[in-house]
Amino acid sequence: MHGVDLDALTRWMDQEGLGSGPVLAAAPVGGGTQNIMLRFVRGGRSFILRRGPEHLRPGSNAVIARETRVLRALAGTDVPHARLIAACTDPAVLGDAAFYLMEPVDGFNAGLELPAAAAGTPALRRELAFSFVDALAALGRVDHVAVGLADFGKPDGFLDRQTGRWLGELNTHLALPGYHRVEVPYVDEVAGWLSARVPTDWQPGLIHGDFHACNVMFRRDVPAVAAVVDWEMATIGDPLLDLGWLVATWDLPGAPDEFAGLLTRAGGLPTADELVARYAAQSDRDLTHLDWYVVLACFKLGIILEGSHARALSGLAPPEIGNRLHTTATRLFERAHTILDGAS
Structure with missing residues (x-):
C-alpha cells in the first residue's frame, strides 16, 4: 500500500x-x-x-x-x-x-500552497522570505564537528573539484542515445570562469545542497520557517554555496515553478540583494566572492536539470518534464553568463 x-x-x-x-x-x-x-x-x-x-x-x-x-x-x-x-x-x-x-510538520510549502493571509499581504510574503534566509543563516552556524558530522563529507578540495565534477556529469548526459550535443548555452565559458576564480579562503560547514523555497515548510501561525526539508544532497562543504543557490534560483525569469511557485508569482518579495544583506547580518562568513558561488550554483543545478532533458530525449523521462527543466537549465546558464559579463 x-x-x-x-x-x-x-x-x-x-x-x-x-x-x-x-x-x-x-x-x-x-x-x-x-x-x-x-x-x-x-x-x-x-x-x-x-x-x-x-x-x-x-x-x-x-x-x-x-x-x-x-x-x-x-x-x-x-x-x-x-x-x-x-x-x-x-x-x-x-x-x-x-x-x-x-514528526509531521505543521506548515505549508509555498511552492504548492499560499494561505490567504500571505497571498493577500505583500508585507507578510516579505517576512516569509526573510525567515527563509534566517533558517539558512542558522544552518551556516552549525558546528558540524560538534554535532557529530566531522566525517560526513570531504571538505578538503571541495571547491576545487566542483567544476570538473559537474562537467563529468554533463558528459554522462552525452552518453544517452538521444542527447547528441550539449543544449544549454555558455557551458565552456562558465566552466572556465569558475576554474580560474576558485576562492581559497573559506570555512567548511554543513550544507543542504538544494536550498530553495520549495524545500522548506513555513509555519501557518507566524511568518517563520517550520522546517527545512529534503536533505538528500546534504554534505560538508562551503555553506556559501547554499546562499549562492538561493540567489541563483530567486525570481529566475521564465522558471518560477521550479523553486518558489506560488510565492514567486504572488510577488512583493525582497530582492536578492536584500536577502544577501539579511544573511550577512547574521554570519561572519566573507561574502566578497559571492558571485562565484551564485555562478557555481547556476552551473551545477543547470547540469542536474539538463539531465532530465537528456533522459526525455532518450525516451527515459516524460517529454513535458524534460522540456520544462531544459528551459530552467537554460535560464540558469543565462543568469550565470550575465554575472560573468558584469564581473571585473
Missing part, C-alpha cells in the same frame, strides 16, 4: 516500542520528490515515513541513511527541521528499503 508494506512496518514498530495497534489513515505525502513519504497514525500519534522510491536506485538506501544522520545531528540546534523519531537501516524489514520516521 502506497509503496509500503504496512504489516511489516507494524511488526517493526512493535519491536521498537513505537505505539500499538494498527496503522491508520495511511496516505502519501507529496512535494516534488521521487522518494516515498507516507503519513499515518498509530496509537494516537502521527508519523511521517520516508524511504527511497518504489524502484530503488543503487544509492537510495545510502541517501536515506545520510538524511537520517543529518536529522539526528540537527537535534538541539536552532535549524528548523522535522524531528527524527526512529530509523531502520536493515533493508530486509521493508522490501529492501531503508527508512526513517519523523
Whole structure:
C-alpha cells in the first residue's frame, strides 16, 4: 500500500516500542520528490515515513541513511527541521528499503500552497522570505564537528573539484542515445570562469545542497520557517554555496515553478540583494566572492536539470518534464553568463 508494506512496518514498530495497534489513515505525502513519504497514525500519534522510491536506485538506501544522520545531528540546534523519531537501516524489514520516521510538520510549502493571509499581504510574503534566509543563516552556524558530522563529507578540495565534477556529469548526459550535443548555452565559458576564480579562503560547514523555497515548510501561525526539508544532497562543504543557490534560483525569469511557485508569482518579495544583506547580518562568513558561488550554483543545478532533458530525449523521462527543466537549465546558464559579463 502506497509503496509500503504496512504489516511489516507494524511488526517493526512493535519491536521498537513505537505505539500499538494498527496503522491508520495511511496516505502519501507529496512535494516534488521521487522518494516515498507516507503519513499515518498509530496509537494516537502521527508519523511521517520516508524511504527511497518504489524502484530503488543503487544509492537510495545510502541517501536515506545520510538524511537520517543529518536529522539526528540537527537535534538541539536552532535549524528548523522535522524531528527524527526512529530509523531502520536493515533493508530486509521493508522490501529492501531503508527508512526513517519523523514528526509531521505543521506548515505549508509555498511552492504548492499560499494561505490567504500571505497571498493577500505583500508585507507578510516579505517576512516569509526573510525567515527563509534566517533558517539558512542558522544552518551556516552549525558546528558540524560538534554535532557529530566531522566525517560526513570531504571538505578538503571541495571547491576545487566542483567544476570538473559537474562537467563529468554533463558528459554522462552525452552518453544517452538521444542527447547528441550539449543544449544549454555558455557551458565552456562558465566552466572556465569558475576554474580560474576558485576562492581559497573559506570555512567548511554543513550544507543542504538544494536550498530553495520549495524545500522548506513555513509555519501557518507566524511568518517563520517550520522546517527545512529534503536533505538528500546534504554534505560538508562551503555553506556559501547554499546562499549562492538561493540567489541563483530567486525570481529566475521564465522558471518560477521550479523553486518558489506560488510565492514567486504572488510577488512583493525582497530582492536578492536584500536577502544577501539579511544573511550577512547574521554570519561572519566573507561574502566578497559571492558571485562565484551564485555562478557555481547556476552551473551545477543547470547540469542536474539538463539531465532530465537528456533522459526525455532518450525516451527515459516524460517529454513535458524534460522540456520544462531544459528551459530552467537554460535560464540558469543565462543568469550565470550575465554575472560573468558584469564581473571585473
